[in-house]
Amino acid sequence: MKLGKKILLMIAAIVVTTVVALGVYITSAYNFSTSELSKTFKDYKTSGSSSNAIKQTKPFSILLMGVDTGDSERHSTWEGNSDSMILVTVNPKTKTTTMTSLERDILIELTGPEDNNMNGAQAKLNAAYASGGAQMAIMTIQDLLDIKIDYYMQINMQGLVDLVDAVGGITVTNNFDFPISIEETEPEYTSSIEPGTHKINGDQALVYARMRHQDPKGDYGRQQRQREVIQKVLKKILALDSVSSYKKILSAVSKNMQTNVEISSRTIPSLLGYADSLKNIETYQLEGEGQTINxxxxxxxxxxxxxxxxxxxxxxxxxxxxxxxxTTAVLSENLYGTSSYYSSDYSSDYSSYDSGYSTGYDTGYSDYSNSGYSDYSTDTYSQDASAYAY
Incomplete structure (x- = not known):
């Protein structure tokens, strides 16, 4: 099934909140939760040493990646494209969380293991995951942002459907005078939401949060509905009052997530120290100017x-x-000798990732069989724009 793009950040936000909220019931749910979440653990060597930030209840960063794994020709559950990338910081001292969305089409020099043939090549940011999986994506974004990333979490699309179902659905209002549907552009999604207020399930929530073409506001309307879904699912998670409810959520998470955040008796008490930080979330976006080269x-x-x-x-x-x-990003000054102005107010109400691209995935990358991943170019960027070709 062809998976969607921008909604994946919602699953990540839900997962983080679920792990923290779980602490309320940890005495009776501990064995189940650690058993389920241990299935999600996968670590990579991306810097000198592993982070102990969570164990010490210090501020930490976590890279959230939404992975499109829908191509039937892919041989691995996590072989695909990182269509959503969000750098999250959580600070227990200031009790704040920030989410910075990263445009997937930013032109950048890739960073990866020395034996990766794409190490040092210039390409779109999401080519990092396609070239070397989560490891190369983390290393590339560390150099883009000039920080060490403490943790990562990658999610696939089915997680949203399962999580909405696990909380018993959410209630939304379709204010349009037509049903919300994406079946015309994506026939595999047949659910719809009629005008009016309805309680919807996971499949419907996916459609509700993804519809763009029929919305007069386009991407901005879709972003608004994405924020609505995030808020309503999080509200239901935080209101849960039974171990069985958390078990359903954790089961959904364990099938659709991979992370190097350790969930154990050593880390859960520390995770509870971040609960207040999740109540104050600020959202931003690293953005660029659209340029067409070849x-x-x-x-x-x-x-x-x-x-x-x-x-x-x-x-x-x-x-x-x-x-x-x-940074390892290709800067506008290097291309044109001028700096574009970006207002610091651009992100004051930006609360969901959306780059404005259609549901069809088209990066201009070619297949590279030796990496185990697909869809990236082996060409590199040249200061001469005419020499930059895929």
Whole structure:
């Protein structure tokens, strides 16, 4: 089944909240929860040492990736494309959480293991996952943002459906004078929501949060519905009052998530120390200017905007802010010698990732059989725009 793109960040937000909320019932649910969540654990070597931030209840960062694993020709559950990437910081001292969405089409120099043939190549940001899985995506984004990423979490699309069903559905209102449906563009999704207020299941929630073409507001309308779904699912999770309810959620999570966040007797007490931080979530986006090079579209970031984003993240993590930019992104100044202006107010109400791309996946990447992944280019970027081709 062809999986969607932008909704995946919702699952990640739900998962983080579920793990924290689980602590309320940890005495009786402990054995089940650790058994289920142990299935999700997968660590990668991306820096000198593993992070102990959560065990010490310190501020931490976690990279959330929504993975499109829908191609039937792929041989691994996690072989696919990272269509959503969000860098989350959680600070128990300031009791705040930030979510910074990263445009998948940002032009960047990839960072990976030395034996990866794409290490050092310039391509779109989401080529990192396609080239070397979660490990290369983490390493590339660390260099993009000039930080060490403590943890990662990758989610597939079915998780949203299962989680909405696990909380017993949510109630939404279709204010349009037509049914909300995406069957015309994606025939595999046949659910719909009639005008009016309805309690919907997981399949309907997926459609409700993904419909864009019929919405007069386009992507902005879709983003609004995505925020609504996030808020309503989180509200229901936090209101749960039984171990059996959490077991349903954890079962859904264990089938659709992979992470290096350890859930054990050593970490659960520390995780509870972050509960208040999840009540205050600020959302931002690292964005670029759309540029077309050899008929391929990219997002080119400016140095001023990227430095602002880096320093916001560093401040949230309790790190020293920088006066000079350090990054592997291809900057607009390097291309054109000028810096585009980005207002600091651009993200004040941005609470869900959406790049405005259609549901069809088209990055311009070609197949590379030796990596175990697919859909990226082996070509590299040149200062001469005409030389940049896929």
């Amino acid at each position: 008929e391929i579209s990219y997002e080119i970031v400016s140095s001023d905007h990227l430095l602002e984003v880096q320093n916001r993240i560093k401040k949230q993590l309790g790190l020293e802010e920088s006066t000079e930019l350090k």
